[in-house]
Amino acid sequence: MNFFHLLTSALWFLPLALQLAIAVSMLYRGLARQFPFFFTYNLTLPARDLILASLPYGGNLYSAVYWWGDGAAILLALVVIVEVAFHLVGRYPFLRFLFKVLPSIAAIAAVAAMASLIWTRGPAGADIVLEWTIYIERSVRFLQVCLLILMLALMSRLGLSWRNYPLGIAAGFGLYAAFDLLLLELRAHLHALTDNSFVLLRSTAYNLGVLIWAAYFLLPLGEGPINRLPPNDLGQWNDELNQKVDKWYRR
Amino acid sequence: MVSTLTILLVSVVSLFLVWKVLRPSFPQVKSLEDWEARKHEVDPDIFRLLLDPAEEQYLRRSFSPGEFRALQRRRMALALHAIRMVGDNAAMLMKLGQLAKLEANPALTKEAEDLIYGALRLRVNLLRVQPYLFLKWLLPGWTGKFPAVEVPYEELLSYFNRIRQQRQLELKQALMAS
Numbered sequence: 205m206n207f208f209h210l211l212t213s214a215l216w217f218l219p220l221a222l223q224l225a226i227a228v229s230m231l232y233r234g235l236a237r238q239f240p241f242f243f244t245y246n247l248t249l250p251a252r253d254l255i256l257a258s259l260p261y262g263g264n265l266y267s268a269v270y271w272w273g274d275g276a277a278i279l280l281a282l283v284v285i286v287e288v289a290f291h292l293v294g295r296y297p298f299l300r301f302l303f304k305v306l307p308s309i310a311a312i313a314a315v316a317a318m319a320s321l322i323w324t325r326g327p328a329g330a331d332i333v334l335e336w337t338i339y340i341e342r343s344v345r346f347l348q349v350c351l352l353i354l355m356l357a358l359m360s361r362l363g364l365s366w367r368n369y370p371l372g373i374a375a376g377f378g379l380y381a382a383f384d385l386l387l388l389e390l391r392a393h394l395h396a397l398t399d400n401s402f403v404l405l406r407s408t409a410y411n412l413g414v415l416i417w418a419a420y421f422l423l424p425l426g427e428g429p430i431n432r433l434p435p436n437d438l439g440q441w442n443d444e445l446n447q448k449v450d451k452w453y454r455r
Numbered sequence: 456m457v458s459t460l461t462i463l464l465v466s467v468v469s470l471f472l473v474w475k476v477l478r479p480s481f482p483q484v485k486s487l488e489d490w491e492a493r494k495h496e497v498d499p500d501i502f503r504l505l506l507d508p509a510e511e512q513y514l515r516r517s518f519s520p521g522e523f524r525a526l527q528r529r530r531m532a533l534a535l536h537a538i539r540m541v542g543d544n545a546a547m548l549m550k551l552g553q554l555a556k557l558e559a560n561p562a563l564t565k566e567a568e569d570l571i572y573g574a575l576r577l578r579v580n581l582l583r584v585q586p587y588l589f590l591k592w593l594l595p596g597w598t599g600k601f602p603a604v605e606v607p608y609e610e611l612l613s614y615f616n617r618i619r620q621q622r623q624l625e626l627k628q629a630l631m632a633s
Contacts, residue, residue: 296575316461346462349469356472362578363546375473382469389462416477429557433566434490436548437499438573441541444499445580448506452587 208400215407219414220250226414226421235369235421241287242373245280246417252277271337278344281377285351288370292359299358306354313350317343342388349385352378372420380413484547485554493547495540505534506588508598515596527595535588542581545574561629 227246230236236243252273259266289306293299355374364371387405390396397405484490504510515523548570555567591597 296572299579342462346465349465353465353469353472356469356476360472360476361582362575363542363549364575371476375476378469378473382466382473385462386466389459389466393459416473430487430551430554431558431560431563432487433551433555433563433570434487434548436544436570438545438548438570438577440499442573442577442580444503445538445577445584448587449580449583453583 208404212404212407215404215411216253219411220253222414222418222422223247223250226417229421233421238291239284239287239369239373241280241283245277245284248280249273249277274341278341278348281381282344282348282351284373284377285348285355288355288373291370292364306351309350309354310347313347316350317346338388338392342385342392345381345385345388348377349381352381369420372417376413376416376420379416380409383409383412484550487551490547490551494544497537497540497544502534502537505530505537520596524595528592531588531592531595535585535592538581538584538588542578545577545581549574 223246227236227243230239230243230246252269255269256266256273259269286306352374356371356378359368359371359374384406387397387402387409391402484493511527514526518526552567552571552574555570556564558564
């Protein structure tokens with residue numbers, strides 16, 4: 205067994221094991237109900253990989269399961285972003301404006317992705333079908349990354365960073381999708397990557413995303429609870445700022 | 456070429472944001488002692504004075520336009536600094552709220568949820584106040600208004616009260632059951 209094969213096997217096995225562990229942890233922590241689509245995502249991808257492992261490599265069936273599975277995973281990932289937004293808005297209704305902004309950003313990103321797809325010179329490699337698939341995947345990833353940018357920017361500004369599951373989910377997808385988009389561009393448009401390095405780097409990007417989810421869903425909290433809360437002037441500041449907002453924003 | 460550059464830009468922005476949200480950006484508070492040591496003392500009265508329109512009118516009348524602009528910029532810079540510190544305080548309180556929720560105490564959990572809710576609402580308000588103050592810093596004489604895009608405050612308040620009442624009812628039922 206050569207080093208490349210060993211590395212690809214490790215990169216294949218690690219997320220499979222971690223995602224199943226994340227699914228179990230979500231059930232244990234009662235999070236499967238809160239994030240049903242993310243839970244499904246963590247079951248669907250390992251299931252697809254296990255099916256692929258049982259099929260002869262390179263056959264038509266293998267190819268169909270791989271690419272249809274990939275398409276389903278990307279669509280599921282888009283639904284997870286909406287799920288994360290919905291989870292935030294459900295808990296904090298004053299974030300309802302997010303659902304006004306999200307479709308607009310999605311529409312702009314979709315138009316940009318479609319334009320990029322139409323204006324591009326098209327596939328130039330030997331395998332036209334594969335290259336078109338990569339082009340389309342790149343467009344959907346573009347849309348996904350644009351939505352994630354909005355989510356991450358908002359969460360970062362709101363200070364939702366500590367042990368926040370929606371943030372962990374968005375960060376994992378953000379890292380993976382951004383790297384994947386870069387790799388798809390390098391492979392499909394610039395032809396700067398060989399097939400082997402493309403497969404290896406893509407797998408590494410996915411592993412990094414899964415490691416972020418694992419850190420959020422599997423690691424213990426590591427900090428002890430506190431038994432009382434300090435007095436604070438949040439209410440006074442909120443009143444003060446609400447007055448300013450009422451005065452400065454035209455209704 | 457344009458699409459390649461756009462994709463590179465979008466990817467880099469996304470990676471930067473992932474790095475930004477994963478690094479520990481706020482002062483790390485793990486206990487009430489940490490909070491006492493790291494909290495910023497910011498007086499709302501001083502903030503109110505910095506943004507008082509009457510005070511602004513007085514300064515406009517008392518100083519030359521150049522002096523007024525310089526003075527007004529300093530006041531806006533101070534106001535921006537104040538709300539940045541208030542935002543840090545809110546972030547630390549949110550973390551304390553999360554830590555309090557780890558203690559299996561229903562009354563404390565409710566108090567912590569209220570605290571997190573209030574802190575988050577404060578940070579949303581800060582997001583809306585900051586651009587206005589920045590514009591006032593850029594154009595010291597400006598007195599215009601921004602278009603509102605948010606849900607009316609009264610609507611939110613009534614929603615908040617409904618949730619509060621529901622939680623109090625749940626808490627009462629839990630206490631009665633135990």
